[in-house]
Amino acid sequence: MYRIEEPFYFYLLAIIPAIIVIFLLVFWWKKRAQKKFANADLLKKLAPNSSTFKSVVKLVFLLLGITFLVISLTNPKMGTKLQTLKREGVDVVFALDVSKSMLAEDIAPNRLEKAKQIISRTIDQLGSDRVGIIIYAGNAYPLLPITTDHAAANMFLQNASPDMVSSQGTAINEALELAKTYYNNDEQTNRFLIMISDGEDHQEETKEVAQTIANEGVKIYTVGVGTENGGPIPMRLNGSMIGYKKDSKGETVITKRNAAVLEGIAEVANGSYIDGNSTNTPVKFMADVIANAEKNEFETTQFSDYKDQFQWFLAIGLFFLIIDIFLFEKKTKWLRKVDLFGEEKSNK
Template sequence: MYQLEEPTYFYYLLIIPAMLVLFIGVLWWKKRKQKQFASVDLFKKLSPESSTFKSILKFGVLSFSIALLVIALVNPKMGTKLQTVKREGVDIVFALDVSKSMLAEDIAPSRLDKAKQIITKIIDNLGSDRVGIIVYAGNSYPLLPITTDHAAAKMFLQNANPDMVSSQGTAINEAISRSITFFDDNEQTNRYLFVVSDGEDHGESALSAVEKATKEGIKVYTIGVGTEKGGPIPIKDNGTIVRYKKDNKGEVVITKLNPKILSEIADTGKGKYIDGNKTQKAIDYIKNLLLKANKTEFDAKQFSDYKSQFEWFVAFGLLFLLFDTFLLEKKTKWIQKLNLFNQTKN
């Protein structure tokens, strides 16, 4: 495991493409001036030691040394030891609806994107809490097992989309049942399940699944995204809407938020329905909820003893810089003397 102490210094790498443009410009200018001075054959006779390859090699070595020195400024650190530490927190699982109805844009930028924004901001406000993610549509899929790595959770979350689930529909009951297996039975932490959905097509089977979850000590909260007025489901090609989804009669399908069933799920799960359209209000409510929750101590494995590795990059950067200094822009005599192809001199 590694860390980057100052990743903003990576912007200095932009020096290299700027140098490349300048190098190509100078090389073109030299060739142009040489043609004005003499023909190519004559110039080779006048300057037999000139080497374009050596100029390119010299530029490459210089660029590589600059890249190494920039990485040294970033100061990568390597975790040298994996140890178990004691942490306090609660266990949280997000069940994210990725059915086609979540692509509706009745709430900007879309229901699915709004759901991702809400989950991401909740994760940003977490302390030592563990988090897991499940995506579901016609069936459920474990996107990320429960972990303390919040950065990984956000990264996996951004990749969630309807194509991840093999069949369409809304198998909330399967997602809730799968969430039960996410929690560690050996550690009696406070357990929260947040179902983020538009509530469409959630049947009675969802309530029976919620009842099983509550028996396992899981509190179920629902977060609704979308409007009750609803909107069509866009079908896009390269980000551009080409048409809207239609039913068997050829009419455009209008998908609507169903707060009633989401409220029933939350009430059965001893939780609460939260209006996700009021983003900040929803995040503040969940933040306060988790802050007030009783924290349980649990074991978490993490890398420790991070050691700076910049010295290696400085050393090799200076070495290549020194090599570039002594690298001349003319042909290497000892290579010419090898006469690898047994050429005869006139």
């Protein structure tokens, strides 16, 4: 398994398109200047060994060299062996509502982004606890299985969106049922399910399903995002705002937070309901609850003994740059016979 120690340096790759643009501009300028200086036949006689192909090849080697040098700066590391560790913690599963109503902007930046902030910051407060993520709208799907890799959890979380779920709605019951499959440690006595939603479009018998899970030892905490006054659901096309969602009568749909549903779920499942419009409130609350919970020991396997691999990328990058330095733009004898760009035909 690989690990990138300094991913910030990937931003340096932005110079590659800049170099390509400069190359094209200089190439265009040269061609234009040459046409003003002499016609094609005369240019052929004055510079018979001029080669566009070799100029492009030199550019490719230069760009490859820069790319590998940038990768070497990020210092890739590779785990050389698997190690089994013993840890103590609890199991925490997040169920994130990604229905269209979560795009409402009655809280900044919108309900879904606020929910992601809460989950991400809660994960950052955890120690060696295991986490899992479920997303749901009209259906529920596993986004990330239970794991101790908190970095992976945050990475998968950022990709969660309504587009990942095929049908719309709020399948709370299905999300609750799916959560039951996440707790694969029979010896774990503390299991937490944190549901973050606006509570809208809830299903019947939600409390009964929550009660069943609670009887299996899972404590459910619900976090409500959105306001009681609500807000419209923005519609976007290719990232651009095109209006708001309307009903069959052409009226703008106003989505409101339904805290009563979330409160009812938490009440029957030995948990609590927390207002999520302020990020710090649920994060601090859940961090305190989990910190004070009894921890169980479990085993986890992970890669260890990560070793630096930058030297390989550095060597390859220098190799391409050296080739670029010693590669001339003039045609070689064998290249004169290879007319890849139709240079010979264009000059006849």
